[in-house]
Amino acid sequence: MTERVHARAPGKINVFFQVGAPGADGYHEVASAYQAVSLYEDVWATPDDDVTIEVSGPVELSGVPLDDRNLAVRAARLLAAEIGYDGGVHLQVHKTVPVAGGMGGGSADAAAALVACDALWGAGLPTGELLRLGAELGADVPFALMGGTAVGTGRGDQLSPALARGRFDWVLVVSEEGMSTPEVYAELDEYRAGAAPHIPPTPARPAVQPAVLQAIRQGDARMLAAASDNDLTPAVLRLRPTLDDLIDLGLREDAMTALVSGSGPTVAFLVEGEQAALELQVALSAAGHEALHVHGPVPGARVLPE
Incomplete structure (x- = not known):
């Protein structure tokens, strides 16, 4: 077994999110x-008697469970049951995606854990089985x-790859306090x-x-800015009204559009290239916000050389 x-x-x-009843x-x-962006979760998997986890990183970690509620732990247990493996694994997780920020950090942990444990245990499951x-x-x-x-589509898990050309530059503003996804959906219904x-x-x-897919296919940031939307935005802003001022600031500083990512509260500003991203990052940081420059699309979960 690999060490x-x-x-x-x-x-x-x-970059677009429509919600039904x-x-x-x-x-x-x-x-x-x-769109997958260049903010990553890293998972190191080593053999152990049981499934255990430790978590580190520069983001707020107090809300991250270290038991069977953790998606990475559940991923390891699910894979072990699937392949009939009765050993364990120690997962060392380094998080840079905001916790409860609408960017799928916990889901990325689970994906990385599946890929890492599949390699560690020599399972060799095909991509379709991992999905x-x-x-x-x-x-x-x-x-x-x-x-x-x-x-x-469906609950978001029925996936079809979209042809994408070029690179899109984003400036993210993260919040210290995350948001509850069920609470945001309930607010939308109300x-x-x-x-x-x-x-x-x-x-x-x-x-x-269609305009969203056309913009992605052409690598046209301005077209994407015009077509992007998120049905959860009004609910997020009702629950976190201070984000209104942040969005206004970003748009005044030449962001082409502002999106709440998923169920929030992370706000993503689409900009035209790296220089524009740097300028917006400086302006937002000067106003007291934690601003990060990321780009997409990037590859999904994969094993890296040690």
Whole structure:
């Protein structure tokens, strides 16, 4: 058996996110255009008697569970059960994706853990099997495995790769305090129930708009800025109204658009190239915000050489 395996998986931005009405099970059908970006979770897997985990990194970690609630731990246990492996693994996780920030950090941990344990235990599962296991863990896990750019439907886990050309530069502003995804969806349902004239109707069947896919295919940041949208934005802003001022600041400083990533509260500003990203990063940092420059699309979960 290999002594140690290092795997890495990316965080994501939802460059488009449309949400349907809740179903009988309470879950919402969604349509998302995901882009994997250069903010990563690293997982080192070493043999152990049981499945154990330690977590480090520059982000706020107090909300990260270190037991079977952790998605990486669940991923390791699920894979072990799948292949009939009765040993354990110690997972050393280094997080740089904000916790509960709408960027899929926990899902990236799970994806990296699946890939790392698959290599450590010599399972050699095909990609389709890993994607199936990922979908059992959470809606964003399959995309963290796949990476690049993709359209997700259903709960977001039914994936179709999207042809993408070029590079998109983003400036992210992260918050110290994360947000609860169920709370954001509940707020969206309440907002829509108001049925005021300015509230868009709930889509009967969520779909990614063709202009979004065309912009991604052409590598056209301005076209993507015009087409991007996130149905959860009004709910996030109702719960975290201070983000309004942040978005206004970014747009005044020449960001082409501002998106709440997933269920927030991370805000992603799309800019035209690296120089524009640096200038916006400086302006936002000067105003007291933690601003990060990332780019996409990048590859999904993969094993790295030790």
